[in-house]
Amino acid sequence: MIEYSRQPHYLVAVDCIVFGFDGEHLKILLVKRGLEPEINKWSLMGGFVGPSESPDDAANRVLKKMTGLEGVYLEQMQIYGEPLRDPIERTLSVGYFALIDIHKYEAQLNDDYEAEWFLINDRPKLIFDHNQMVADARKKLRYKAALHPILFEMLPKKFTIPQLHILFEEVNDTKIDTRNFSRKITSTGLLIKLAEKDRTGSKKGAFYFKLDKKKYAANAQAFLSLVPNLKV
Amino acid sequence: MIEYSRQPHYLVAVDCIVFGFDGEHLKILLVKRGLEPEINKWSLMGGFVGPSESPDDAANRVLKKMTGLEGVYLEQMQIYGEPLRDPIERTLSVGYFALIDIHKYEAQLNDDYEAEWFLINDRPKLIFDHNQMVADARKKLRYKAALHPILFEMLPKKFTIPQLHILFEEVNDTKIDTRNFSRKITSTGLLIKLAEKDRTGSKKGAFYFKLDKKKYAANAQAFLSLVPNLKV
DNA sequence: TTATTAATTGTCAAAACGACAATTAATAAT
DNA sequence: ATTATTAATTGTCGTTTTGACAATTAATAA
Numbered sequence: 001m002i003e004y005s006r007q008p009h010y011l012v013a014v015d016c017i018v019f020g021f022d023g024e025h026l027k028i029l030l031v032k033r034g035l036e037p038e039i040n041k042w043s044l045m046g047g048f049v050g051p052s053e054s055p056d057d058a059a060n061r062v063l064k065k066m067t068g069l070e071g072v073y074l075e076q077m078q079i080y081g082e083p084l085r086d087p088i089e090r091t092l093s094v095g096y097f098a099l100i101d102i103h104k105y106e107a108q109l110n111d112d113y114e115a116e117w118f119l120i121n122d123r124p125k126l127i128f129d130h131n132q133m134v135a136d137a138r139k140k141l142r143y144k145a146a147l148h149p150i151l152f153e154m155l156p157k158k159f160t161i162p163q164l165h166i167l168f169e170e171v172n173d174t175k176i177d178t179r180n181f182s183r184k185i186t187s188t189g190l191l192i193k194l195a196e197k198d199r200t201g202s203k204k205g206a207f208y209f210k211l212d213k214k215k216y217a218a219n220a221q222a223f224l225s226l227v228p229n230l231k232v
Numbered sequence: 233m234i235e236y237s238r239q240p241h242y243l244v245a246v247d248c249i250v251f252g253f254d255g256e257h258l259k260i261l262l263v264k265r266g267l268e269p270e271i272n273k274w275s276l277m278g279g280f281v282g283p284s285e286s287p288d289d290a291a292n293r294v295l296k297k298m299t300g301l302e303g304v305y306l307e308q309m310q311i312y313g314e315p316l317r318d319p320i321e322r323t324l325s326v327g328y329f330a331l332i333d334i335h336k337y338e339a340q341l342n343d344d345y346e347a348e349w350f351l352i353n354d355r356p357k358l359i360f361d362h363n364q365m366v367a368d369a370r371k372k373l374r375y376k377a378a379l380h381p382i383l384f385e386m387l388p389k390k391f392t393i394p395q396l397h398i399l400f401e402e403v404n405d406t407k408i409d410t411r412n413f414s415r416k417i418t419s420t421g422l423l424i425k426l427a428e429k430d431r432t433g434s435k436k437g438a439f440y441f442k443l444d445k446k447k448y449a450a451n452a453q454a455f456l457s458l459v460p461n462l463k464v
Numbered sequence: 465t466t467a468t469t470a471a472t473t474g475t476c477a478a479a480a481c482g483a484c485a486a487t488t489a490a491t492a493a494t
Numbered sequence: 495a496t497t498a499t500t501a502a503t504t505g506t507c508g509t510t511t512t513g514a515c516a517a518t519t520a521a522t523a524a
Contacts, residue, residue: 004267004321007280009241012313012324035236048239051322055313076310079326081244081287089236090283092244092324094311146455147379162471180513182472202470203522223378225511394502412482414503434501435491457480467524474517479510486505493498 011091014059015046015130016074017137018067020102021154023163025119026170027102028134030126031066032114037088038127044134045115046093055094063098066113068106073099073153077133077140085129097137099153145171147223149190152211160198160206161185184225190215243323246291247278247362248306249369250299252334253386255395257351258402259334260366262358263298264346269320270359276366277347278325287326295330298345300338305331305385309365309372317361329369331385377403379455381422384443392430392438393417420456422447 018029033043045066049058056076064070077095085091102117109115118124120138125131145151151167152159161182169176185191192212197205250261265275277298281290288308296302309327317323334349341347350356352370357363377383383399384391393414401408417423424444429437 004243004280004323007243008283010244010281011236011239012242012244048236049242049313049324051240052315054315055311055324078308079287079311081281081326083284083286091236092281092287094313160471177513177515178470179472179474179515184512197521199521202520204469204471204520206471392502409482409484410501411484411503411505416481429490431490434489436489436500436502438502465524468522470519470521472517472519475515477512477514479512481508481510483508484506486503488501488503490501491499494496 008090011086011089012049012055013046013091013093014049014055014062015044015080015093015095015133016059016063017044017077017095017097017134018063019097019099019120019137019141019154020105020117021167021170022102022117024166024170025121026167027117028120028123029067029105029115029117030123031116033127034113041127042124043127044130045113049094059094059096059098066109066115067100068109069100069104073150075140075144077137080129080133082129095133095136097141099141099150101154101156103156142171142173147225148221149188149216149219152190152216158194158196158208158210160201160208161191162201162206188219190219240322243318243321244281244287245278245323245325246281246287246294247276247312247325247327247365248291248295249276249309249327249329249366250295251329251331251352251369251373251386252337252349253399253402254334254349256398256402257353258399259349260352260355261299261337261347261349262355263348265359266345273359274356275359276362277345281326291326291328291330298341298347299332300341301332301336305382307372307376309369312361312365314361327365327368329373331373331382333386333388335388374403374405379457380453381420381448381451381456384422384448390426390428390440390442392433392440393423394433394438420451422451 020027020029029045030042031045032040045062047058047062049055053061059074063072063074074096077097079092079094081092083090123134126134151164151171154167155163164185165176165178165181168181190212191209194208194210196208198208199205252259252261261277262274263277264272277294279290279294281287285293291306295304295306306328309329311324311326313324315322358366383396383403386399387395396417397408397410397413400413422444423441426440426442428440430440431437
């Protein structure tokens with residue numbers, strides 16, 4: 001029987017940066033770690049890759065378990081593999097970022113897993129290299145969102161342009177002219193205007209829109225220019 | 233002593249898609265696999281991640297060994313981790329793509345490792361999921377090169393705009409107007425015109441340019457628009 | 465009825481884009 | 495020596511996109 005003799009074997013894990021949007025600010029979902037070392041410290045949600053699943057499978061499983069959600073937007077970021085990143089035993093971790101509608105998140109799971117949403121700019125220190133992972137995820141989210149219509153994934157089915165506008169400003173940490181933004185986002189042809197209005201935020205009210213899913217699917221890989229004066 | 237009890241351990245490897253440009257066509261460097269299974273079949277250059285190196289380290293080590301080159305442009309692509317992708321034993325592989333100046337490649341290594349350059353569009357079938365990796369690498373190269381000035385990495389220090397032009401057409405598999413291309417690429421401010429001309433290709437000769445390394449470093453993360461009518 | 469507020473639509477000059485033409489600098493042919 | 499040829503380079507110009515900023519609109523509150 002053939003084998004790869006005497007090559008070292010390692011643990012392989014996944015860690016997920018889960019982004020959500022509460023209508024005002026960008027947030028991430030953190031959990032209190034349930035095993036030693038660093039038990040009860042804040043960390044990303046993660047887990048080991050099982051023997052019959054791919055890393056992508058593992059990330060989806062972890063997300064399902066800890067948020068109750070399936071089929072969420074999930075993107076592989078990069079592998080974290082410094083030899084000493086885990087003090088117990090060498091573990092390589094595949095970093096993912098996920099975009100979820102914060103309102104779909106099942107809040108009772110907060111208790112089960114001691115999970116909690118934190119403002120991206122006001123979060124606790126995390127274990128291991130998880131702080132770096134969050135920084136990388138934020139950068140990658142910004143990069144991707146500047147060119148591709150993915151931020152919709154963090155909004156409810158029906159949303160208004162002002163909501164979207166705030167989300168874009170949050171993600172890019174910049175001010176965007178409301179007038180130009182509204183024209184630019186509608187000109188993508190990705191939005192379908194609904195008859196209903198959201199009147200909670202203003203007197204005039206803002207029209208609800210929904211995604212044109214066909215066009216969204218077709219444009220998921222297209223390059224758009226969604227952020228003005230784009231520089232890194 | 234703490235340990236992660238009874239979690240499965242796996243082999244972790246790296247595989248590199250090495251791109252080069254011979255002045256006319258995009259090429260990749262393949263090697264004949266030196267171990268069972270699938271010994272003597274064409275494959276990507278790769279190797280296992282050693283106990284005291286990160287995957288990035290491993291990829292650089294493999295590249296150094298098989299091409300003689302150090303400090304080449306190397307970008308992590310994604311992890312390939314289907315449970316059965318390697319028939320012998322579960323192995324996860326981190327895919328990288330590398331851009332090298334084909335003329336710097338030390339050809340004597342061809343013999344040592346049975347390596348060979350192939351046209352990207354006319355290459356042998358590869359082992360395992362390496363065909364998929366090549367397809368992914370090509371897509372990612374195209375994506376990245378449309379927005380960032382990285383193709384210079386495949387050209388010699390001194391190069392002409394027509395050379396660059398052909399390279400862009402090759403990578404994007406499209407025709408680009410020479411006149412617009414030349415203006416666009418010079419308007420980036422990344423090129424320094426040299427006094428010397430390359431007279432091999434034409435009667436008039438084409439001026440050599442070199443990279444403005446300072447501006448290149450500053451713009452490595454910037455968004456440019458280098459490919460006209462960009463659609464995916 | 466009017467003031468107020470936020471959403472939406474308008475305006476416009478500057479810049480970028482891209483289709484296409486003309487000129488230039490060399491060599492090869494006559 | 496002159497001319498034809500070839501590829502590199504620079505020019506032209508209408509169209510589209512961008513982004514700064516103004517005006518209008520639809521509702522509620524005073």
